[in-house]
Amino acid sequence: GENVEQHPSTLSVQEGDSAVIKCTYSDSASNYFPWYKQELGKRPQLIIDIRSNVGEKKDQRIAVTLNKTAKHFSLHITETQPEDSAVYFCAENSGGGADGLTFGKGTHLIIQP
Amino acid sequence: EADIYQTPRYLVIGTGKKITLECSQTMGHDKMYWYQQDPGMELHLIHYSYGVNSTEKGDLSSESTVSRIRTEHFPLTLESARPSHTSQYLCASRVGASEKLFFGSGTQLSVL
Numbered sequence: 001g002e003n004v005e006q007h008p009s010t011l012s013v014q015e016g017d018s019a020v021i022k023c024t025y026s027d028s029a030s031n032y033f034p035w036y037k038q039e040l041g042k043r044p045q046l047i048i049d050i051r052s053n054v055g056e057k058k059d060q061r062i063a064v065t066l067n068k069t070a071k072h073f074s075l076h077i078t079e080t081q082p083e084d085s086a087v088y089f090c091a092e093n094s095g096g097g098a099d100g101l102t103f104g105k106g107t108h109l110i111i112q113p
Numbered sequence: 114e115a116d117i118y119q120t121p122r123y124l125v126i127g128t129g130k131k132i133t134l135e136c137s138q139t140m141g142h143d144k145m146y147w148y149q150q151d152p153g154m155e156l157h158l159i160h161y162s163y164g165v166n167s168t169e170k171g172d173l174s175s176e177s178t179v180s181r182i183r184t185e186h187f188p189l190t191l192e193s194a195r196p197s198h199t200s201q202y203l204c205a206s207r208v209g210a211s212e213k214l215f216f217g218s219g220t221q222l223s224v225l
Contacts, residue, residue: 106154
């Protein structure tokens with residue numbers, strides 16, 4: 001089964017509003033949870049990450065929260081801007097039997113002007 | 114500049130052709146990965162390598178093969194391309210002590 005589920009698959013928000021993307025994972029051994037942003041035609045790039053010994057991390061307009069008990073983590077973007085439009089991927093490092101990160105299916109974030 | 118490079122950026126070929134997608138990184142990373150990204154944008158791990166002479170299959174079964182003869186180079190080969198191989202292929206790398214993954218710009222493969 002899936003190691004990480006991501007919701008929603010598409011999110012449309014008005015410019016200036018906040019956006020929240022949520023992921024759930026199943027492996028208690030996971031201890032690293034990054035978020036990647038992929039703009040159209042470009043490579044995925046790491047925008048923020050969190051480890052399991054921390055509950056929240058902020059970097060300017062973006063923040064990530066982690067609830068280890070419930071096994072879910074979320075990306076929060078405040079004061080959204082047109083350049084925030086992209087596909088966002090959550091990931092975790094349980095590996096699922098293989099090394100590396102396991103990614104969610106992605107969320108297409110659309111910022112409406 | 115330290116980066117991870119993929120060539121070609123776009124490739125259109127006919128069915129049955131043999132192709133090699135190139136991936137090189139100048140960051141001194143020991144671990145390298147190939148992901149296949151489908152039109153729905155989902156990323157699937159197809160191959161990875163811990164270092165020279167190490168290659169492993171990922172979660173998604175793939176008819177492609179990889180090699181790791183040099184630390185910086187991790188090419189992916191398809192012996193006989195088919196339309197079902199049409200996809201974007203992303204190479205990635207990281208240093209063993211860190212979980213931060215760096216991606217190349219990808220190769221968009223179209224098999225006619």
